[in-house]
Amino acid sequence: MVELLNFFVSHSFMLRALVVGVLISLCCALLGVSLVLKRFSMIGDGLSHVGFGALAIACAANIAPLYFSIPIVVLAAFLLLAMNEKGALKGDAAIALISTGALAVGVMVTSMTTGMNVDIYNYMFGSILAMSRGDVVLSVLLSVAVIVLFCVFYEEIFAVTFDESFAKATGTHVKAYNFLIAILTAVTIVVGMRMMGALLISSLIIFPTVTSMRVCKSFRRVVGMSVLVSVVCFVLGLVVSVKLEAPTGASVVCVNIAFLAAFALLGAVLNLPQRSKLFRFRRVLAAVPVLLLLCGAALPFFGGVSVKEAKKLSVVTTSFAPFDFARAVCGDDAEVTMLLSPGEESHTFEPTPGDLLQLEQCDVFVYGGGESDVWAKDILSSLDTSHMKIVRMMDVVELQEEQALEGMQKEAEEEEEEPYDEHVWTSVFNAQKITAAVCDAVCAADSAHAASFRARAADYTAKLQALDDAFFALAKKKQGQSFIVGDRFPFQYFMTRYGFSFYAAFPGCSAESDANPHTVGFLIDKAKAENTPVIFKVDLSNGAVANTIAAAAGKRVETLYSCHVISAEDFANGETYLTLMQRNLAALDA
Amino acid sequence: MALIECKNVSLGYEHHVVATDINFTVESGDFLCIVGENGSGKSTLVKAILGLKETYSGHLHLGDGLKKKQIGYLPQQTTAQRDFPASVAEVVLSGCLPSKTGVFYSRALRKRAEDNMEKLDILPLKSRCYRELSGGQQQRVLLARALCATEKLLLLDEPVTGLDPLVTAEFYSLISKINRSMGITVLMVSHDLSACLTLGTHILHMQNGSAFFGTVEAYRQSEFYRQFTEGGSHG
Numbered sequence: 172m173v174e175l176l177n178f179f180v181s182h183s184f185m186l187r188a189l190v191v192g193v194l195i196s197l198c199c200a201l202l203g204v205s206l207v208l209k210r211f212s213m214i215g216d217g218l219s220h221v222g223f224g225a226l227a228i229a230c231a232a233n234i235a236p237l238y239f240s241i242p243i244v245v246l247a248a249f250l251l252l253a254m255n256e257k258g259a260l261k262g263d264a265a266i267a268l269i270s271t272g273a274l275a276v277g278v279m280v281t282s283m284t285t286g287m288n289v290d291i292y293n294y295m296f297g298s299i300l301a302m303s304r305g306d307v308v309l310s311v312l313l314s315v316a317v318i319v320l321f322c323v324f325y326e327e328i329f330a331v332t333f334d335e336s337f338a339k340a341t342g343t344h345v346k347a348y349n350f351l352i353a354i355l356t357a358v359t360i361v362v363g364m365r366m367m368g369a370l371l372i373s374s375l376i377i378f379p380t381v382t383s384m385r386v387c388k389s390f391r392r393v394v395g396m397s398v399l400v401s402v403v404c405f406v407l408g409l410v411v412s413v414k415l416e417a418p419t420g421a422s423v424v425c426v427n428i429a430f431l432a433a434f435a436l437l438g439a440v441l442n443l444p445q446r447s448k449l450f451r452f453r454r455v456l457a458a459v460p461v462l463l464l465l466c467g468a469a470l471p472f473f474g475g476v477s478v479k480e481a482k483k484l485s486v487v488t489t490s491f492a493p494f495d496f497a498r499a500v501c502g503d504d505a506e507v508t509m510l511l512s513p514g515e516e517s518h519t520f521e522p523t524p525g526d527l528l529q530l531e532q533c534d535v536f537v538y539g540g541g542e543s544d545v546w547a548k549d550i551l552s553s554l555d556t557s558h559m560k561i562v563r564m565m566d567v568v569e570l571q572e573e574q575a576l577e578g579m580q581k582e583a584e585e586e587e588e589e590p591y592d593e594h595v596w597t598s599v600f601n602a603q604k605i606t607a608a609v610c611d612a613v614c615a616a617d618s619a620h621a622a623s624f625r626a627r628a629a630d631y632t633a634k635l636q637a638l639d640d641a642f643f644a645l646a647k648k649k650q651g652q653s654f655i656v657g658d659r660f661p662f663q664y665f666m667t668r669y670g671f672s673f674y675a676a677f678p679g680c681s682a683e684s685d686a687n688p689h690t691v692g693f694l695i696d697k698a699k700a701e702n703t704p705v706i707f708k709v710d711l712s713n714g715a716v717a718n719t720i721a722a723a724a725g726k727r728v729e730t731l732y733s734c735h736v737i738s739a740e741d742f743a744n745g746e747t748y749l750t751l752m753q754r755n756l757a758a759l760d761a
Numbered sequence: 762m763a764l765i766e767c768k769n770v771s772l773g774y775e776h777h778v779v780a781t782d783i784n785f786t787v788e789s790g791d792f793l794c795i796v797g798e799n800g801s802g803k804s805t806l807v808k809a810i811l812g813l814k815e816t817y818s819g820h821l822h823l824g825d826g827l828k829k830k831q832i833g834y835l836p837q838q839t840t841a842q843r844d845f846p847a848s849v850a851e852v853v854l855s856g857c858l859p860s861k862t863g864v865f866y867s868r869a870l871r872k873r874a875e876d877n878m879e880k881l882d883i884l885p886l887k888s889r890c891y892r893e894l895s896g897g898q899q900q901r902v903l904l905a906r907a908l909c910a911t912e913k914l915l916l917l918d919e920p921v922t923g924l925d926p927l928v929t930a931e932f933y934s935l936i937s938k939i940n941r942s943m944g945i946t947v948l949m950v951s952h953d954l955s956a957c958l959t960l961g962t963h964i965l966h967m968q969n970g971s972a973f974f975g976t977v978e979a980y981r982q983s984e985f986y987r988q989f990t991e992g993g994s995h996g
Contacts, residue, residue, distance in 0.1 A: 337836050338855075341830055388848060389846065391851065
């Protein structure tokens with residue numbers, strides 16, 4: 172408990188998430204009561220999709236996301252209300268049109284510009300790291316505005332919510348209040364969706380009200396209970412997300428589901444008809460969901476944040492390749508951790524609070540420094556890293572700019588922070604260099620074990636050398652033959668090191684899964700022309716494009732391992748960079 | 762001076778005229794029943810009286826110091842209200858909204874709400890949940906709310922829809938009592954012609970733009986009454 176509290180207080184990003192989250196939950200609950208009871212729940216949902224579209228455009232155009240999306244979403248809210256008012260389109264149809272339309276535009280813009288990168292992924296599912304100081308200020312201002320307006324206009328809001336025609340007839344400016352609620356909702360959604368995710372933010376609006384409606388019988392109590400439920404659920408959800416290392420948005424929604432279930436049960440018990448046999452026991456029965464809820468709520472607070480007390484040297488790595496190098500060098504003399512779980516896709520990875528804690532307390536941190544771990548830069552700058560040795564793999568090797576192969580589906584021009592290909596370890600030569608750098612770092616961090624680190628590194632480098640030679644030999648044998656990768660292409664360093672010739676569908680970091688027909692047609696033609704029997708897909712890919720090409724050209728599909736990630740099965744079987752690269756060797760030799 | 766004066770008014774929806782040449786006057790203490798088939802413009806007229814709709818032409822005037830805000834309106838119930846979590850007191854009190862000056866309701870307004878609940882025998886239901894009441898009780902609550910909004914004129918839009926005959930009779934006698942003993946003028950839109958004839962002092966019959974207006978006695982003699990009853994279209 173104390174440890175948990177300390178965790179929140181000592182990490183500025185957690186504190187920001189807590190403050191913004193509590194305030195946004197509060198606003199959502201207040202606005203939600205009115206929206207849900209007016210049958211406008213779907214407006215919240217529609218607006219969050221518009222928010223996503225707007226954020227995608229802002230990202231593409233390099234505009235500050237909030238300044239762009241808030242006016243857009245407010246505009247959409249006006250439009251939705253006006254459509255509802257005029258009856259030009261039935262409310263639900265209008266909302267469905269706008270929300271799916273905005274989503275489609277967002278996806279379109281994204282695919283034409285930056286690609287489905289980490290930023291966009293975060294906006295869909297939320298990121299606890301996304302909260303900046305500006306968000307804190309904005310959410311404080313917003314919640315003060317919502318609370319003040321809600322208190323001042325409480326009676327009017329009740330009247331308008333309960334009976335619009337009566338309120339209108341008695342001279343209340345119904346339209347004005349509707350717009351007020353819509354604007355506040357729009358701003359709340361934009362601020363909240365970056366933490367909760369565009370797909371989940373509307374649950375913050377809907378759940379608390381529906382939950383409190385199960386037991387509360389007056390408007391005032393519904394409002395009060397909604398605020399309480401919303402804030403409690405958020406805090407619990409945040410704690411759960413820290414404990415289970417799960418995304419915050421989904422954790423909060425799951426806690427909300429639990430509350431709804433408990434409240435529904437409680438409501439059913441309290442409303443038992445008098446003639447029911449159970450009526451006499453209703454007080455006892457009512458205690459059941461209440462106790463369940465209290466116990467459930469207390470559960471996440473037991474025990475500290477799960478951080479192993481490391482007596483050994485602690486080495487944290489992002490993806491599989493550096494993990495394996497560090498493992499080879501350290502043996503049993505250090506605790507080596509990989510942040511990416513086996514089977515997890517690297518380009519959409521988002522560190523959980525637990526990951527960050529581990530990172531903060533480690534002695535050596537090895538990361539790539541490219542597109543898939545851009546988060547590392549932000550995190551490192553916010554942590555005290557004076558006690559750490561940090562190895563950035565892209566600093567250790569000679570970098571190459573990502574180049575488009577002939578026929579490859581182009582990614583639209585973008586101002587990338589990092590024009591270089593990050594998959595440096597696909598060249599075994601680079602793997603040796605990285606191993607040496609990791610060895611230096613662990614030796615510096617733990618000089619007592621330096622001798623054994625160096626011995627293991629030397630041994631490992633020799634094995635890598637043999638592999639390097641084998642690839643050179645293969646390249647010589649396969650001279651004049653081209654290989655076809657119906658997938659992303661993270662093998663640029665590999666290709667240039669050994670002089671292989673490749674055709675591929677997408678650049679290395681693209682998360683694109685929809686190949687355009689032109690690219691696929693080109694690759695099918697090449698596959699038919701080349702006498703290679705194999706079309707390659709990349710590890711952990713679903714292989715959709717490779718399968719299409721293979722089927723059309725009458726070839727079979729094999730996997731090339733980038734070693735960026737590893738499947739859960741291979742990981743459990745103890746496969747290593749060496750064994751996976753041996754598979755590549757065999758597959759290319761076919 | 763008349764409470765409502767309506768001269769040569771025509772009404773419509775989005776450039777589509779539904780009723781023309783509507784003429785009637787309502788004096789203080791009257792009980793005017795507005796009858797007519799669906800689509801004859803009854804609801805549009807109600808909206809025009811409430812000031813929610815512009816008249817196309819003619820002259821609709823509220824007199825006797827009556828302001829639009831001071832009409833006690835009993836609208837048709839919406840589906841959203843059926844599961845609305847609100848206490849009876851909250852709903853009735855919301856009728857005092859037009860008289861509210863500060864942020865909260867004053868003590869006097871709370872007293873007015875209590876008095877109206879008392880009059881309609883719903884004071885014991887005060888803290889009950891609106892959605893758990895019977896249809897008749899709900900209608901009384903809305904009537905109490907309407908009384909909070911007015912001291913002069915009640916406007917009822919098909920108030921007995923969905924009520925069973927016994928409750929309907931009770932509700933009618935309640936309205937009658939309000940009209941007679943409290944001296945509140947009542948305008949009621951209804952399909953229930955027989956009720957209109959027993960309760961009302963005046964009838965306004967709307968039909969394809971033309972309209973009959975007069976006392977109940979005059980209406981009984983009129984062509985419209987005969988048509989309406991023979992047509993069998995009365996509720």
